[in-house]
Amino acid sequence: MAQKILISTGGSGGHVVPATILYEHLKNQFQVFMTIDNRGVKFLDKNKYNIEIIDVPPISKNFFLLPFQFFMMIYIIIKSVIFLKKKKIDTLISTGGYMSLPLCLASKILNIKLLLFEPNIVLGRSNKFFIKSCKKIFCYTDKIKNFPKKYLNKINVIPALLRKEFYEIKRTENIDSCVNLLIVGGSQGAQIFDTLVKKSIVELSRKYTLKIYQQTNAFNFEELEKFYKNENINHSIFDFDEDISNIMSRSNLCITRAGASTLAEIVFLNLPSIVIPLPTSKDNHQFENAIFYNKMGCNWILNQNEIEDETITNKLGNIIDNKDEYLSKKLNMKNFSYQNTWNNINQKITFVINEN
Template sequence: MKDKKKNPYIMIAAGGSGGHLFSADSVSSELRKREYRVILLTDKRVKNLLNNFPADKIIIIPSDTFTNKGIIKWPLSAVKIFMGLVVSLFWVIWSRPKLAIGFGGYPSLTPLIASKLLGSKIIIHEQNTVFGRANSFLSYFADGISNGFKHTNDRSQNLLNYQNFIGNPVREEILKFKDKKKIFDEENINLLIFGGSQGAAFFTELSYKIFNYFPQKTLENFVVNQQCKDEDINFLKDFYCEKNIRHNVSSFFYDLPELIHKSDIIISRAGASTLSEIAIIGKPCIFIPLPNTLDGDQESNARNFELSNAAIVYNQNSINPKKISNKILELINDKNKREELSKNIKLFGNPSASAKIADFAENIIG
């Protein structure tokens, strides 16, 4: 029997949001099937999502960024980044990984820098249509780059020849629903509303506005599953009870894959992981990208889908709640439009992305 303790390590670095972590989760699972040991380095912000992460060792590292901070806070940020590098160097020496894979977010910086300094090969996976700042920096000394979407706006134009369009990996729980069909029932119209792994106060306000434009008979046919901030839960529950709308409100859905499958229409942000998971299952979507982000990644992601008639997109800064309620009614009453959006968005999904990234990693290892 093969001694697993002798199997080589691959280091995975991801953090900052559930989106980065979910892609890493899927690839980690694939690598372990291939008898690699996996060590994950991440930050405390995703600690509550780590319970079932498929890794042999999970390390929480100090991390920070200088972005969007006043200069007076830079010294503290520098100390945290330096400590993150020290901790990363220790675990690279301890695990001696054959390869380090970064999935974006500033917590991935120090583990990949440490790996490169100590002689390990590194690859990065960029989930968005626009390179994030961490991946943009790392791209200049990465041994390989894989992409979740075909890029239209890169900081790393000089590296385009070294990139591989693979698609974004998604969780096994999502793949279970890729071929399952959901029958539309006009008396039980499932709406899924969520703002990413950490919720969004904006969607609480939006829901309050858009549901005031529907006739009562339509409201009684809705089943709303909505993710929101903890502090908004009671407000939304009271509002939906007042409107006689069946509802399930929570700050986090551990059964999100099933809720995506059961939904008839989805209203959400446009993070790369969210888009990729919905694309596997295939649902009519209204995307409202997070505005004013540093890189404009969500806006770029969403418009990429819109150009292919795979989603409906609204800008948060100029949004009209009545238009959204009318669009929902239009989708409810237009079976062909729902099916067209569902069919087109599935073209962006890649169920084999995890295996392809694992293949790519093994080719880099040699």
């Protein structure tokens, strides 16, 4: 009988998207389930996955709410224990975040094999809490910040997880007659991108032929549409649910946040990018993600707190006018990604699951 695997996820797209990829890798060899919270449901198609909603409320800093949260957490842990026993789960894979805490604790109570997943270059707090209890932790490198040295042997390095459609599309083209600029803010949207970049785009549109692909959230959709129409700039506005792989393949330059999944996708498609890490990301993990690829010569990094009116305009202009560095970035990304195949990742993950 096939092993029963539970993938625990929730929260943002940065947690949910890798969980769905793991699900796709494992579904043909194992009986796979997925738990998710109410926040994360919007990032997947519920009809494609065998899911159960176990909602874990955010941990409040309000002192007076602590007793209530303590009893709520006990309740969710008990619920998780009952769920794991009922489904007869053999292995739990956690994608991190506070929403994983009850299930990871339940797996420890029941002595169920625990595997962790850490896509960032900084070890997440939840993963750090359970690193002693886990069997292995899947990472994209063994140079993880804040990782306890005595548990380094638990790291299992895999190529970056990508949705299957990324392996089926062509790599991005070079900048030629038109600059196809992709602006990506991540699953939460980056409202500052909607304001920070607009002035630069207007300036650049006077010198270059532009096509703008911009991801935004529902609140800013209409405003951006109106802006680009008024400025007579060719554009396509989309949200997180769109088929990002095809949009990336039509782009030849990118401005992005530094979420682990987005950077992995951009690098795989050899799409040179200006990365503006989110300054408020926990443990500054977005900056560390950006630096990881920057050291390989795959991107340019701008500090959001130091950006002035002309910073992005000048940077984009230099990239467009000076192709040597641009082409060098594409070559570096191609060399970095050559081992990233669906079968290679599949074999690495299933080998760890089948280990005693």
